[in-house]
Amino acid sequence: MPSFDPKKITKIHQHLHSHLPSDPALRVKALETILVEKGMVKSENIDKWVEVYADDIGPKRGAHVVARAWADPDFKARLLADGSKAVDEMGFAGPASGHLKAVENTPESHNVVVCTLCSCYPFAILGMAPNWYKTAAYRSRVVREPRAVLAEFGVELSEDTAVHVWDSTAELRYLVIPERPARTEDMSQDELAKLVTRNSMIGTDRDLKIGSA
Amino acid sequence: MQQIDAQITPLPRLDDEPTFNEAWQAQVLAIAQNLVAQGTIAADDWSNALGAALRELQVDAESDTVENYYQAALNALETVLQVNCGVSKQVMDQRKSDWTRAYETTPHGQSVKL
Incomplete structure (x- = not known):
């Protein structure tokens, strides 16, 4: 005849149903x-x-900042001069985001952002950092071999394109202003914002195209 | 910081994964950012604690995962609370034991309370 310990059975039952x-x-x-x-x-x-x-809060906020910078040269000048203040104009400044510096891509130069220490990121305008941004692989490699990392993301840079790697801190975070795609002169800011990818504002995307976001 | 091999970590593949796999991962960042936002802990202190916790994990290519990142974030939060907010490890461990016991002894279907 099987024997059992009622206390033990009760304990097992409670454990199974406790959803610990x-x-x-x-x-x-x-x-x-x-x-x-x-x-x-x-x-x-x-x-x-x-x-x-x-x-x-996702990268849409950052995309609107970029679109406005493309469409409004005065705003772009203010954004490059003081990123936090310019973003504040749009009501997007958030607590704990540190100071924001905007860096602009040109045909001759490309910017890419990392936080080598931990994972500092301008989340008030870009939302949560993508998972690859937090990996030790990205944080170490993009500093040592930015072109190779960018190539993995599909960004092929010619040798004469300079690469600037910006290391974020708790006090200073970065927003990349990608180049405005060609043939977008007639687009509204809302339409332009839809072309801006999250990765392009971190620097792991470069050539934006109509319909690429 | 430690260096991770290029070949084994296809970074863009992580692009579409969810930011949080479990609620506690979001809660860790929420607690930390709330404490930073209200000035209870300095942004630098949080950043340095997280950086130190990530270094301590000593991840290799296989363990360079989101789960381990949040594990480090939790370790960092516990450290910051001990150093900057006077919450001892003993108090944390005791409270965790209290919750464990509450979950184990609360009948199924009832809300778990301390």
């Missing part, structure tokens, strides 16, 4: 509840941040 979160999920839950108790964060602010950055 993963170890990191429990650690985060612990941190959040400690910080809420201490009055250092509010749960609703955490939830709101996740909602906004997961869903609402």
Whole structure:
């Protein structure tokens, strides 16, 4: 006759049905509840941040900044002079984004952005950083061999095109202004913004085309 | 920083993957950025802690993953809270144990509370 320990069975049953979160999920839950108790964060602010950055804020904001720079030379001059201030004009400045510097691609030069230390990124205007941006491979290689990394992304640069690699920090982040594609003179800013890819604002995309975004 | 072999890491292939695979990954960044935004921790301190945590992981080409990135971010957040906010590891571990117990002892269907 089979025997069983009712306490053990109860324990197994509870365990199976407890939906115990993963170890990191429990650690985060612990941190959040400690910080809420201490009055250092509010749960609703955490939830709101996740909602906004997961869903609402994406590279569209940056694309509108670029489109306006293409269409409005005065704005472009202000953007190049003080990126944070110019972006603030459009109501896109966000907290914790640091100072923003805009760098412009030309036929003779290409800009690409990295954060070699961690993953600093202008998320207030570009949304969350793409996964490759956070990898050790990108963070180390784009500094050592930018042309090879860019080639992997499909950006083939001629030898006489200069490459500038910008290393972001907590205090200073970068936005690449890609070159405006040809035959877009009649487009509105909204139409232009649709041509701007996220990667082109990081520098891992270069030749934008009509219908490429 | 450590160097990763070119051949084994096709970066553009990661382009279309979701930014967060699990809710806790988003919550780690949300907590950190909220603390930075309100000035509880300095942006530099967070950046340096994350950089140090990423270095500590010593990833190779195979472990250079998003999961490990967020694991480092969680380690960094715990470090920053210990160093800058006076939250001890003991308190964190105890609270995690409390939650584990709450999940294990709460009958299915009921909300889990401490």
